[in-house]
Amino acid sequence: MTQKEKFLQQVKKEDKQTTKAIRTRVAQRDMLRESQNIALKILCRLDVLGWSQKKLAQKMGVSPQQISKIVSGKENLTIETQIRLQRILNIPILASFFDTYPQTKTTRKQPS
Amino acid sequence: MEIIRIFGDCLFSFHLDGEKQNELAGLLSKWNDTSYLYYFVTENLADIPEGMSVTDCVKMLQNNAADLDHFLHTIAHSPRGDWNKFFKPLRNTEYGLESLSRQKGRNNYLRVYAIRIDANCFVITGGAIKFHHLNIERKHTALEMKKLEKCRDFLQSHGIWDVNSFFELINDAL
Numbered sequence: 001m002t003q004k005e006k007f008l009q010q011v012k013k014e015d016k017q018t019t020k021a022i023r024t025r026v027a028q029r030d031m032l033r034e035s036q037n038i039a040l041k042i043l044c045r046l047d048v049l050g051w052s053q054k055k056l057a058q059k060m061g062v063s064p065q066q067i068s069k070i071v072s073g074k075e076n077l078t079i080e081t082q083i084r085l086q087r088i089l090n091i092p093i094l095a096s097f098f099d100t101y102p103q104t105k106t107t108r109k110q111p112s
Numbered sequence: 113m114e115i116i117r118i119f120g121d122c123l124f125s126f127h128l129d130g131e132k133q134n135e136l137a138g139l140l141s142k143w144n145d146t147s148y149l150y151y152f153v154t155e156n157l158a159d160i161p162e163g164m165s166v167t168d169c170v171k172m173l174q175n176n177a178a179d180l181d182h183f184l185h186t187i188a189h190s191p192r193g194d195w196n197k198f199f200k201p202l203r204n205t206e207y208g209l210e211s212l213s214r215q216k217g218r219n220n221y222l223r224v225y226a227i228r229i230d231a232n233c234f235v236i237t238g239g240a241i242k243f244h245h246l247n248i249e250r251k252h253t254a255l256e257m258k259k260l261e262k263c264r265d266f267l268q269s270h271g272i273w274d275v276n277s278f279f280e281l282i283n284d285a286l
Contacts, residue, residue, distance in 0.1 A: 014117045018125070018137040019188060025144060026185045029178060032144070036174050039146035040167060047154075073146030073174075 036073035038082070038093055043071055045089045059088050113266055115235060115282065119188045122195050124229075125236040126263050136224070139239040143177035143222060146170065152241060159243035159250070173221060173241065180219040199226055199234050202260075211273050212264050225260050227267065229278045237263040 025032060046056060053071065057064040069075050070085075077085075079094070086093040114127040116134045127134040133141065142148045153160060153169045160169045187193055202214040202225070215234060217224040223242050226234040240256045272278045 015125070015134055015137070018118050018134065018140070021137065022140065022181050022185050022188075025140075025178075025181050029182075033174075033178075036146045040150065040170055043147060043150045044167060068147070071147040071150075074144065 031076055032074065035075055035077060038077065038085070039071045039073035041091050041093065042085060042089065045091050049089070056088070060084055113263070117282075118236075119195075120193060122193050122232050123188075123234055123236070126238075126266075128259075134236075135238050136236045139224065139236075140177070140181065143173065143180070143241075146174065149173045156241075156243065156250075161243070176220045176222045180222055180224075183219065193232070195232055195234055198224075199228065212267055214260055214264070223256075225256055227260070227264055229272075233278070235263070235267075 042056070046053065053067045054064050057067045060067070070077065070081070082093045083096075085091070086096075113129055114134075116125050116127050117123075118125050118134070118136055123136075125134040125136040131138060149170045150166070153166050153173070157166070160166075164172070183198065187195060187198060198217040199215040200217070202216045213228040215226045215228050217226065221241055221243055222239065224236060224239040226236045228234055238256045238259045240253045242250075242253055244250055244253070267278070267281075270281045272281055
């Protein structure tokens with residue numbers, strides 16, 4: 001029996017968390033992409049405003065750890081959280097953001 | 113320093129002392145973390161591709177990480193699990209494979225570093241985001257090269273030069 005065969009018979013110790021994490025990310029890719037886009041918008045906005053994550057946490061009334069999770073782009077954010085981020089940072093996250101924009105009047109051409 | 117089995121008898125990863133996760137898990141976790149990527153890019157602005165904004169660069173790295181996840185998932189679930197498709201010699205000048213060859217797996221700007229034990233057997237030692245040509249020119253890539261050498265020294269100090277001696281070490285650790 002080769003050392004490799006011995007190894008295959010005896011190995012029980014395996015890190016299943018790494019493969020599980022990969023499998024989960026692949027399965028949740030669409031959700032993660034949206035979460036990452038929101039996280040990136042927040043990070044850019046914080047830079048523009050000169051705010052720390054701690055200040056955003058205070059404004060949101062949540063813990064700095066919660067903000068840290070949000071900006072990691074790994075969280076499945078509730079609509080309520082998205083609305084609060086949108087309102088406090090004044091950035092478009094939900095489509096409703098654009099509903100508050102002044103509508104441009106369009107004139108319909110009369111048929112001749 | 114420990115060696116952790118990741119995929120079957122083909123892919124292993126070092127778990128360095130004092131680290132929460134093994135090297136592969138740690139890399140993938142960082143590369144899928146938007147805040148990590150954002151601060152990495154802003155700290156390495158001089159290195160990002162010319163004409164690319166911070167936002168576009170972060171989005172590109174996010175896509176690279178997603179592609180890497182998908183690629184690893186696909187290889188791991190293919191019947192043969194051919195990791196040779198992913199890993200290539202680190203140095204383009206390496207003709208013929210050295211014992212404990214230094215290897216790299218890449219997806220655009222992401223690099224996964226490993227040591228080749230056998231035809232389809234690799235141990236991951238770390239990885240880096242590499243915008244620049246040479247590894248020694250940036251602190252974070254130079255650090256990864258040091259880790260690669262440290263891990264290689266560890267294997268050598270345990271008398272591992274080929275696949276049989278590597279599995280002997282794994283058996284001894286169980």
